[in-house]
Amino acid sequence: MADASDRSNRFLRALRREPVDATPVWIMRQAGRYLPEYRATRERAGSFLKLAQTPELACEVTLQPIERFELDAAILFSDILTVPDAMGLGLHFVEGEGPKFERPLRGDADVAKLGVPDPETSLRYVTDAVRLVRRELRGRVPLIGFAGSPWTLACYMIEGEGSRDFARVKAFALDEPAGMHRLLDINARAVAACLSAQAAAGAQALMVFDSWGGMLAPVMFEEFSVRYLAQITSLLRNDVHARDVPLILFSKGANASLEGLADTGCAALGVDWTITLDEARRRVGGRTALQGNLDPATLLASLEVIRREVRRVLDDFGSHPGHVFNLGHGITPDVDPEHVAVLIDAVHREFCDHP
Amino acid sequence: MADASDRSNRFLRALRREPVDATPVWIMRQAGRYLPEYRATRERAGSFLKLAQTPELACEVTLQPIERFELDAAILFSDILTVPDAMGLGLHFVEGEGPKFERPLRGDADVAKLGVPDPETSLRYVTDAVRLVRRELRGRVPLIGFAGSPWTLACYMIEGEGSRDFARVKAFALDEPAGMHRLLDINARAVAACLSAQAAAGAQALMVFDSWGGMLAPVMFEEFSVRYLAQITSLLRNDVHARDVPLILFSKGANASLEGLADTGCAALGVDWTITLDEARRRVGGRTALQGNLDPATLLASLEVIRREVRRVLDDFGSHPGHVFNLGHGITPDVDPEHVAVLIDAVHREFCDHP
Numbered sequence: 068m069a070d071a072s073d074r075s076n077r078f079l080r081a082l083r084r085e086p087v088d089a090t091p092v093w094i095m096r097q098a099g100r101y102l103p104e105y106r107a108t109r110e111r112a113g114s115f116l117k118l119a120q121t122p123e124l125a126c127e128v129t130l131q132p133i134e135r136f137e138l139d140a141a142i143l144f145s146d147i148l149t150v151p152d153a154m155g156l157g158l159h160f161v162e163g164e165g166p167k168f169e170r171p172l173r174g175d176a177d178v179a180k181l182g183v184p185d186p187e188t189s190l191r192y193v194t195d196a197v198r199l200v201r202r203e204l205r206g207r208v209p210l211i212g213f214a215g216s217p218w219t220l221a222c223y224m225i226e227g228e229g230s231r232d233f234a235r236v237k238a239f240a241l242d243e244p245a246g247m248h249r250l251l252d253i254n255a256r257a258v259a260a261c262l263s264a265q266a267a268a269g270a271q272a273l274m275v276f277d278s279w280g281g282m283l284a285p286v287m288f289e290e291f292s293v294r295y296l297a298q299i300t301s302l303l304r305n306d307v308h309a310r311d312v313p314l315i316l317f318s319k320g321a322n323a324s325l326e327g328l329a330d331t332g333c334a335a336l337g338v339d340w341t342i343t344l345d346e347a348r349r350r351v352g353g354r355t356a357l358q359g360n361l362d363p364a365t366l367l368a369s370l371e372v373i374r375r376e377v378r379r380v381l382d383d384f385g386s387h388p389g390h391v392f393n394l395g396h397g398i399t400p401d402v403d404p405e406h407v408a409v410l411i412d413a414v415h416r417e418f419c420d421h422p
Numbered sequence: 423m424a425d426a427s428d429r430s431n432r433f434l435r436a437l438r439r440e441p442v443d444a445t446p447v448w449i450m451r452q453a454g455r456y457l458p459e460y461r462a463t464r465e466r467a468g469s470f471l472k473l474a475q476t477p478e479l480a481c482e483v484t485l486q487p488i489e490r491f492e493l494d495a496a497i498l499f500s501d502i503l504t505v506p507d508a509m510g511l512g513l514h515f516v517e518g519e520g521p522k523f524e525r526p527l528r529g530d531a532d533v534a535k536l537g538v539p540d541p542e543t544s545l546r547y548v549t550d551a552v553r554l555v556r557r558e559l560r561g562r563v564p565l566i567g568f569a570g571s572p573w574t575l576a577c578y579m580i581e582g583e584g585s586r587d588f589a590r591v592k593a594f595a596l597d598e599p600a601g602m603h604r605l606l607d608i609n610a611r612a613v614a615a616c617l618s619a620q621a622a623a624g625a626q627a628l629m630v631f632d633s634w635g636g637m638l639a640p641v642m643f644e645e646f647s648v649r650y651l652a653q654i655t656s657l658l659r660n661d662v663h664a665r666d667v668p669l670i671l672f673s674k675g676a677n678a679s680l681e682g683l684a685d686t687g688c689a690a691l692g693v694d695w696t697i698t699l700d701e702a703r704r705r706v707g708g709r710t711a712l713q714g715n716l717d718p719a720t721l722l723a724s725l726e727v728i729r730r731e732v733r734r735v736l737d738d739f740g741s742h743p744g745h746v747f748n749l750g751h752g753i754t755p756d757v758d759p760e761h762v763a764v765l766i767d768a769v770h771r772e773f774c775d776h777p
Contacts, residue, residue: 232718232719232754233719234718234719234722234754234756235722237717237719237720237722237723238719238720238722238723241719241720241723241724241727241731242723242724242727281696282696283696283717284695284696284698284717284750285696285697285698286698286734287717320675320696321696322677322678323677323696323697323698323701340639341636341637341638341639341640341675341676341678342640342678343639343640343641343678346678362592362638362639362642363587363589364587364588364589364592364593364596365592365593365596367589367590367592367593368592368593368596368597369596369597372596372597376596379641395639399587399589401589
């Protein structure tokens, strides 16, 4: 098995498509409700927003899964909606209902009032948390910073909350494309600034979550999501803090457009479980690393099944460099932490040697 | 524009990939809450189940969109969960929460007790409605009968209700594949019997809705959904009532597996809007007709945008035989019926002539 120095290296090496001693693994929402220690800190914080916006508490829950499991990366505990909150939309969470904005955008006039917030002032709690986590991690594993995609942020900014089909934001994009493009451009610059600030504070990899891009038809996905993911990639490539920090893009459900996502020049693509990694790898032509893609529901099955399904995902990717093991979506609250330990162990053990 | 006899023929000709005078169009959930006349009948019925299980009322709402619009097909007003209800699971609808079963399946022992219901007794209200609708349609347009897929029915039968991720049924499939295969085999035979009975009663096309197959990883989709869609196709091909009735399969979100779906030998595949019809057509190699695939959210946009997006879908398919225009998912309750009229007119007018 790997020693400590391997654990500190594997994830970044895989993102660069370099050989590794074992496939690195981390888990989306690894600092989350399935962990009793997370639930305890969350209770102490009083609210989800308080937890995300207090650097000491965010640091504490970020480290919890790292202390418990042999994970190969930490990801900052935060929320993608902190950026539009910093733009003045008034984020709050309603228990059992999810995030809501007090002042959703109602049209072009609202968009015209928006500006790109300065992360070191209005998102200071994010960069403070990054600095704190880096110090507390003491080099054990790299830290991932993240943000939401311009399109996904726009979904919440216009709907004002989550939605089953995001029909209102789609209709806005169709009826007022110029206004939507103005909004997406502001969002892209705000997200790039937030990611750059996280890199400056010490984040060693960056990830953009495009949770709702996959709800768009391919032509609209290209126009309203990929275009702005490409803008972020380009801004970060020319950014003094972020230029050498690998960027991972994850558009859930957008498997029809993997080629376009790879064209952005990102280091890696997140992939959900509705496509095999073998097909995803062929589609991106080895131009990026891939991160994924076990169905999160697998963690509710028996330990034997978990081991078998881990092997299947590793076999699907095959013996090439450039695979970061992950779920295809966030871990759910009903998972037994013991099952997570078995998954991580299986990934490290079942590793196919690289050529 | 088309005369009455064209309207009566177009849909079935397109399913057989024969030349047509204009692309036929119908709309998933066309008999639904966006229509004031539907809401009036629904109120009169008292409950959704009463509406679906009273042939005269089901016939009335089935015909409403046909009277109002130049649609090229009617689809029976019914519900996919009537089949498991007939198997004894106790279907009921909770206002604002959707369908629930009183007696969901809790394991192998529950599966062992299930049998294939005789549609002419326990689903008599379905076949009675088919006969009534055929009489009232007087040959204006063909009537589509339908059922849920074995996998999708199993999702509700095991979860007991809808679910965001259907994690419980997936874990059951992973942990107890033999029990799941027993259930899916019973469901496939029950669905085939129900579809055969609808054909015998006069349905001129049949459709299977696999609403949740697309939540499965491709290997599991093949094992737990496609295999049983193929079983249904094969049973119907050898069925005296259904053998000449075209069968449409629609697995929402399963675009990674279109080839496998086409291999079942069905007449047509429904396609959601997250893939272009051009790519879908290339993937199935022209072996089936295609039905779809406008994003339902488009109907909330302006009339001008609706016309443009209709043209885009028609252009995506191109000038080949075998296209039935539809949305990529059901129409939503907030759509203005005038927008539907414009969509239908645009499909018929913007028609690209076949070679």
